[in-house]
Amino acid sequence: MARASTTSDAFNAIAEPRRREILSFLAFDERPVGDIVAALGLEQPSVSKHLRVLRDVGLVTVRRDGRNMLYRTEAAAIRPLHEWTRTFERIWSHQLLRIKERAEKDSRP
């Protein structure tokens, strides 16, 4: 029952380094699969499978252009991830502040 809630979601999708590379590669422009294959140095089927995962969670969109399938990162889908990590922002600011304060106190004999 590995990875129980493998409710393939965005968090799971970006856990794969290759998929993060793909998202970055497709962030600014739509590109055909072939370009991604060339960029990642992976076999085409592997790339297609990663794209499938990213598509299923809405992290990329596709449109056909003749024989090519043009993929593009759907940046907005990354927003929830950004929001989740952001909930810890206030906390780490506070923690870093405490560390700083302690350092100053320690340096003051």
Next chain:
Amino acid sequence: MARASTTSDAFNAIAEPRRREILSFLAFDERPVGDIVAALGLEQPSVSKHLRVLRDVGLVTVRRDGRNMLYRTEAAAIRPLHEWTRTFERIWSHQLLRIKERAEKDSRP
């Protein structure tokens, strides 16, 4: 060769819903394992294993207090994740703007 680069990193660690729950639970205060077990409704060994993963990537820290092990979320370790998602922020803002513009143009006959 599943999950090839299972170089257990923070991205991989937060892919598990339970681990995200743990991070949220431990965000503000340190807590003993028993509390986490009660909160998540998982078996103690499972919780310990999740904590182990989180510890290995530095997302939580521990300190012993008698028979208890007090865990706490190391919020700063989440920062890299926040930064990564942030790189897409400008892009999604731009994309949302374009969607808005199109909507306005379409409503204008």
Next chain:
DNA sequence: ATAATACATACCCATATGGGCATATGTCAA
């Protein structure tokens, strides 16, 4: 219609891993 190009899927193998159970380890109480 036929061939070639560009992808997507199916299938197989190997591995990573989550959950449960049993057990080892560490710490405090009597």
Next chain:
DNA sequence: TTGACATATGCCCATATGGGTATGTATTAT
């Protein structure tokens, strides 16, 4: 020291999944 309590690990099983190879499908070119 013995026993109880709090965790951590070891072990087993089942499953999810990544990569590769072969093959199916769609679209353009001839």
